[in-house]
């Protein structure tokens with residue numbers, strides 16, 4: 115099968131000369147269409163760097179990163195912005211919502227710039243927040259704010275959903291519900307989700323687990339029978 119993402123010898127170096135830090139060194143892997151992928155690694159391993167490169171938030175230094183036929187290394191800053199807007203949804207650890215906009219306005223802010231966007235209310239309904247569309251982020255719990263962030267990401271109807279430690283600021287039960295949303299999204303849409311985490315306990319939920327250590331791929335494995343999040347305990 116053709117890969118959805120193909121990464122070949124991707125290297126990312128920040129800074130130059132004596133201050134240079136190589137956060138990703140010669141990283142290679144393939145991701146199939148419709149996969150739920152977990153990128154696992156300790157703090158400082160280079161996970162966020164890799165996610166930022168995959169999401170077009172940062173330029174790679176060398177190698178090749180191809181996402182759905184788009185060669186990211188060939189794009190200039192403007193090209194990366196277009197790629198990011200049209201193809202990628204992002205969910206971050208600390209939600210990154212606009213505080214003076216309501217939840218539905220936060221979602222519509224993202225969907226306005228996408229071609230094939232979902233309605234804001236529909237996206238919020240999909241994450242269980244139909245009754246909170248007129249609330250402001252500060253009026254919601256952390257888990258609810260993360261749901262808004264997920265609604266914002268899926269409303270763009272992205273080919274690729276990227277999540278960087280999405281449960282890092284949440285308690286166990288709330289975190290589990292958030293992970294359930296990601297698993298449901300991949301299963302229902304057939305689209306790709308990549309979750310970056312240091313929590314190895316959630317690895318059974320993924321189709322594919324890529325372990326990063328010291329900027330390099332340490333292991334690349336598949337779960338033949340991924341565990342439904344509801345059955346997962348950690």
Ligand SMILES: Nc1ncnc2c1ncn2[C@@H]1O[C@H](COP(=O)(O)OP(=O)(O)OP(=O)(O)O)[C@@H](O)[C@H]1O
Nearest residue numbers: 128135137155156157158159160161162163164312
């Ligand atoms: N903008 C930057 N400039 C210089 N060095 C950076 C920059 N961003 C990251 N680094 C360095 O690159 C390395 C990898 O960082 P990265 O954030 O990718 O790791 P991580 O695995 O996501 O860690 P964490 O889980 O703590 O966020 C670290 O040594 C970090 O200090």
